[in-house]
Amino acid sequence: MPELPEVESIRRGIRPYVQNHQITEVRFNPDKPLRWPFQAEWKHEKIGGSRIHNVTRRGKYLLFALDQGHMILHLGMSGTLRLLEEYQAPGKHDHIDWFLGNGRGDNQGDGVSGQLIMRLTDPRRFGGIIWYADAPEMHPLLRRLGPEPLDTQFTGDDLWRALKKRKSSIKQVLMEGKTIAGIGNIYATESLFFAGIHPAIPAFRLSKNQNIKLLQAIREVLIAAIELGGTSLRDYIQVDGRPGYFKQALKVYGRSSLPCVRCGTLVLTMQLGQRATAFCPVCQPLQA
Ligand SMILES: [Zn+2]
Structure with a gap:
């Protein structure tokens, strides 16, 4: 998607x-x-x-x-x-x-x-x-779209302030697009893994520091994915009907029941807002 x-x-x-x-x-x-x-x-x-x-x-x-x-x-x-x-x-x-x-x-x-x-x-x-x-x-x-995640004017402090009153899980809030634009299931899941944040934590509970880490993780994950896509621009000129999507290098999304790439613990899946959400219970502890 x-x-x-x-x-x-x-x-x-x-x-x-x-x-x-x-x-x-x-x-x-x-x-x-x-x-x-x-x-x-x-x-x-x-x-x-x-x-x-x-x-x-x-x-x-x-x-x-x-x-x-x-x-x-x-x-x-x-x-x-x-x-x-x-x-x-x-x-x-x-x-x-x-x-x-x-x-x-x-x-x-x-x-x-x-x-x-x-x-x-x-x-x-x-x-x-x-x-x-x-x-x-x-x-x-x-x-009503939130700021662009790659807009450097938007800071971890801004994210923290925007989330202060949000009681939904951080994963759902990221996916809504009102706090930050453009993120869906795949990149919300990946960014939370890179930031070491459990996807079910209510957004307002995240510390300022966690917000700074999270925004940094979001940017790294998005930039890496764009660069990966950028290697095959020539593919958009094609006549054979393949879609122009690139193969994503995903670290936790789609890896349910497989060992975590970081610590080897089995990746778990939970439902959040009716979306399957993969996470590592050790790298992404529920208690901050
Ligand atoms: Zn892990």
Whole structure:
């Protein structure tokens, strides 16, 4: 499931190929919407005919700046974007095609020229895309997102203050996105392991020091994952249908009943907010 690093990797992968290119046509099936119905704007020049000025990210959302407004894309559970050099008929799980640029040329020096198609694939259909006229940060989906974890203006002290009144488990609070954006089950689980914090501890119980450690762990885990994804940017230009996700090097997530990589104790799993949560009972003690 795409979280901040996967979304960021996709952003870095596609941006050089789509930025400043014109969308000459958008193809989709209006009777098969994803999470949100296709708005009227999808049928006219606000999208088709517009240029893509930039591709940015906020939390797990990809933002495409157009001549007017933005496309806001959430990849849901299984969404991915790929770039096709040659048109192929869309498969069952392909939902939107953006045809980009006429005479695109090899302006990236990457050997790719001519028309390019950006294709949204999402087998589980939990993703969604909307067009929004105003600044994307004002949209209800984005307005309440917490700070970006990689924004260095945000400190462990800030995290501690934000969590002071939060009684839910630290893992659930991280995943909500209101205190800090972009983190889901995988990277919440991994970050808590690296910080040595039990996932079920009520957020307000964490000391200032633990918050500092936790934010540092979050950053290290996210940066490592983005770098891993960054090694295979070329994979976004492909025609064989593989999603652009990279294999994550995970230390505790998905390792239930296996020995902890740090101390050898068997990794346990507990349910938190209906999500399976792996942790090491020795490296992540319940008592701080
Ligand atoms: Zn351990």
